[in-house]
Amino acid sequence: MLVGLGPGSHDTLTGRARDAIAEADTVIGYVTYIRLVKDLLDGKEVVKKAMTEELDRAIEAYERARLGKKVAIISSGDAGVYGMAGPTFEVLFQAGWTPDSGIEVEIVPGASAINTCAALVGAPLTHDFCAISLSDLLTPWPTIARRLNAVAYADFVVALYNPKSGRRTRQIEEAQRIFLQYRDPQTPVAIVKSAFRPKQRIQFTTLEKMTEAEIGMLTTVLIGNSNTYVKHGLMITPRGYANKYDVVSGKRSARTGERRGISLSSGLNGWxxxxxxxxxxxxxxAADYHLPEAYIRSALAHPLEADDGDETTPAGE
Structure with missing residues (x-):
């Protein structure tokens, strides 16, 4: 069982995660994660591993599972988001494991840092967002830099994982330099350390000044997009309703040229x-819209489809 602990506090631990730990004969994890749930581990075999021993954790789990043990590998956040799910499947596949081999694998989801940190600072993820890890222990820096450049240019809200450590201090500065190529220096930034843990710390700053803040491995950095703002101590990214509706009046009446339930006049068909x-x-x-010329030519080459008016509102809106 690959168990996501969320931020680690028992209040945010899912029922299934708690049950999975209770069912396990052996619990394997990084020492900090073991500490978060130590009061749930009485009577269990506990295997503690260091930060860089992810593959060792997966190998230990597989070996014990082959002996008939029920094993829980724990990760903070979600096991599938910069967690143990990927390394474990790599080890299993190399060992010849298949879903029919007799060893069952379950992924128990947990809230990732991007969710928990956002919940503490307001509603910064209400529009398109992404997550990028600044750790170059396994990923070449040019790859990370290209990703940062792409999302900064595309105006995503961005969560930076693993922004800084004792040895990796310049990566966050380079990320800032890239973002400042496209974003206003006053773009809101929220810096959250140890979300939902005893040493939780939240700081609001700007893109221009974010490297002056206290940032470490237990920190997640949330960078807003061009519409994000901070008001009354809350970081908010508008969903875009003001593009279509008269939000201020409270009547939600469509603006001139717009229709309820139909794509924006500047949506795909209108564009x-x-x-x-x-x-x-x-x-x-291509220059006007900052899009590749090849895409513009392809779009022009395909006939326009009529807007049939059957668009439904996505869940949650």
Whole structure:
């Protein structure tokens, strides 16, 4: 069982995670994670591993499972988000394991740092967002830098995992440099350390000043997009309702040129109609919209589909 502990506090531990630990004969994990749930481990074999021994944890778990033991590998957050699920499957596949081999594998989800930190600071993830780890222990820095550049340019809200450690101190500075190429220096940033743990600390700052804040391995850095703001101590990213509705009046009446339940006038079909009616060249349109010219040419080459008005509102909206 690959168990996500969430932030580690018992209040945020899911019922299934608690049950999985209770069912396990052996619990394997990084020493800090073991400490978070130590009062749930009485009578169990406990195997503690260091930070860089992820593959060793997976190998230990597989060996014990082959002996008939029920094993829980614990991760903070979610086991599938920068957690133990990936390394464990790598070890299992290399050992020839298949789902029919007699050893069952269950992933028990938990809230990742991006969720828990966002919950503490407001609603920063209400629009498109992504997560990027700044750890270059296993990922080449040019790969990380390209990803940072892409999301900064595309105006995502971004959660930076593993932003800084005792040895890795410059990565967060380089990330800041990349973001400042595209974002306003006053872009809101929330820095959350040890979310839902005894030493929890929350700090609001700006992109320009974020490297002056206290940042470490137990910190998650949330960088807002061009619309994110902080008000009354809360970091908010608008969903975009103001683009279509008169939100201030409270009537949710559609703005001029917009229709309820139908894509924005600047949505896909509206945009396709606009570029097809334009007298600008594909190269000029590509520059206007900051999109690849090849994509513009492809879009122009395909006929416009009519908006049939059957669009439904996604769950949660």
């Amino acid at each position: 396709l109609a606009a570029i097809q009616a334009s007298d600008r060249t594909p190269a000029q349109l």
